[in-house]
Amino acid sequence: IMQQYYPLFSLYQSLRDQLLDHITEADLEYRINDNVPTIGELCKEIGETEQNYIASFKTFELKDFPYTHPDASVTTNLENLKTWFAQLDAVLKTTIESLTDEVIQTQTIDRGGNFQIPIQHNLDIYKEALIIFYGKMSIYLKVKGHPIPQWDHWIG
Numbered sequence: 001i002m003q004q005y006y007p008l009f010s011l012y013q014s015l016r017d018q019l020l021d022h023i024t025e026a027d028l029e030y031r032i033n034d035n036v037p038t039i040g041e042l043c044k045e046i047g048e049t050e051q052n053y054i055a056s057f058k059t060f061e062l063k064d065f066p067y068t069h070p071d072a073s074v075t076t077n078l079e080n081l082k083t084w085f086a087q088l089d090a091v092l093k094t095t096i097e098s099l100t101d102e103v104i105q106t107q108t109i110d111r112g113g114n115f116q117i118p119i120q121h122n123l124d125i126y127k128e129a130l131i132i133f134y135g136k137m138s139i140y141l142k143v144k145g146h147p148i149p150q151w152d153h154w155i156g
Contacts, residue, residue: 001104001120002097009123012130013089015154016046019137020085022148025078032143039140040075046133047074047081050088053126056109057095057119063112096123131155 028040037045048067056062074081099107099119108116117125138155141147 001099001123005120005123006093006096009127010093012127012154015134015151016085016130018148018150019134020078020082022141022146023078025076027144028076028078028081030140030144032140038075039137040081042133042136042140043081043085044069044072044075046129047084047088049129049133050085050092050126053122053129054088054092054095056122057092057099060107061110062122063110 023039028043029038031038031041048069049065051067051069052062052065055067069084071080071084074084104119108118109122110116111122134151134155138147138151
């Protein structure tokens with residue numbers, strides 16, 4: 001996974017860094033209307049999603065998403081958010097690196113019921129969560145009037 005898959009996967013994660021370099025703290029509080037989360041709340045949500053996936057690569061189980069980040073400042077403080085994301089990304093990489101080839105080939109992730117998936121597919125599903133997040137961010141930023149030009153090749 002680390003040699004053949006992770007380099008491309010890390011490019012998907014780097015889009016989040018582009019987002020954080022593009023927005024301001026004031027942007028974190030932006031919401032399209034009262035019925036949707038702020039940009040900062042969406043960022044916290046994808047961070048919590050990443051933390052739950054990290055746990056799944058350690059426990060080989062992901063039946064729900066129980067983790068809630070205790071520091072709400074990540075929804076309003078850009079530096080705290082950047083620091084948290086960097087920590088999450090480092091732990092995810094270390095966790096995936098620690099999996100042996102035998103574990104990757106034989107172990108599955110229990111997603112509940114009869115839903116057992118290979119480890120790499122679990123990472124693919126997390127990548128899909130990132131893509132959904134970027135799609136949401138793309139809409140927010142377009143409505144706000146400052147889309148990220150580099151995203152056109154990835155997100156559209």
